[in-house]
Amino acid sequence: MLPLLHDLAGESVLVFGGGRVGARRARTFAVESDVVVVSPTFSEHGFGDARRVRAAPSPDAVAEWVDRVDPVLVVAATDDTAVNATVERVAAERGLLYNRADRAGARDPCHVAIPSMVRDGDVVVGLSTGVPALTKVLRQRIEADVDGAGELAALTAELRRELRDVHPPERRRAALRAVVRSDRVWKALGDGVANPRQIVDEIVSEELGESP
């Protein structure tokens, strides 16, 4: 399996099942999509901004729900295997992306696995090991590494725009590399005292041989 990134901003996602897993999926997708969760009961876990609709569709009614919501991705997270299997079939027939929470291992290309995610601003890490317990431990380690990276991504995106058209590519690359490798910059991120942008400017000036 290969990790690919999907831009689901502003798209609809339909989740069947309001248990712990359905809630987790709703929170994952509600970061950027319009999420509808259909379920007869809802756990007390957060559902983000998802819209919750109380209903218990039989397998025969699944297609009608999919056509009504018109999602790009459908999640089967009920504890009813027949419903989950129907969600899979209906989504596949329509060429939609889908995720079955009750299946692991080999799958069709439209059947996407949901990795564990670590996010900080525009920085996103997707992690899969095939063994959820191992995934969780590795995710916790990665969280520490990624902490602050979102702020650095925003700063360096701005820097890239500023350096573009002013310096040749090789010098721009050297300046950006010096910034993202700098311990001084990483220490200044989120400490609320140092001004990371000022440190970035100093490093760029040293690298490009200019006075700040």
Ligand SMILES: C[C@@]1(CC(=O)O)c2cc3[nH]c(cc4nc(cc5[nH]c(cc(n2)[C@H]1CCC(=O)O)[C@@](C)(CC(=O)O)[C@@H]5CCC(=O)O)C(CC(=O)O)=C4CCC(=O)O)c(CCC(=O)O)c3CC(=O)O
């Ligand atoms: C294939 C996949 C589904 C997919 O394709 O999307 C899948 C499948 C299954 N998970 C099961 C069980 C558990 N999953 C978790 C947790 C997570 N599971 C997640 C992803 C995935 N799980 C996908 C591939 C992930 C990968 O490759 O690493 C994470 C990463 C993301 C998320 O779900 O949001 C999230 C960690 C979040 C984090 O901490 O970062 C826990 C722990 C808990 O809930 O606390 C348990 C109980 C303990 C245990 O069993 O280990 C079962 C058995 C169900 C049963 O027994 O009925 C199946 C089905 C099967 O194995 O057949």
Ligand SMILES: NC(=O)C1=CN([C@@H]2O[C@H](COP(=O)(O)OP(=O)(O)OC[C@H]3O[C@@H](n4cnc5c(N)ncnc54)[C@H](O)[C@@H]3O)[C@@H](O)[C@H]2O)C=CC1
């Ligand atoms: N991918 C993962 O990380 C994990 C996957 N699982 C699998 O995912 C399934 C769901 O897990 P949990 O959320 O823990 O189970 P759960 O039992 O807490 O939740 C199931 C939800 O489905 C709802 N439901 C039942 N019939 C429905 C229908 N016809 N239409 C819509 N909703 C319906 C229930 O009301 C309940 O809200 C499990 O059966 C298990 O196979 C379980 C743990 C982790």
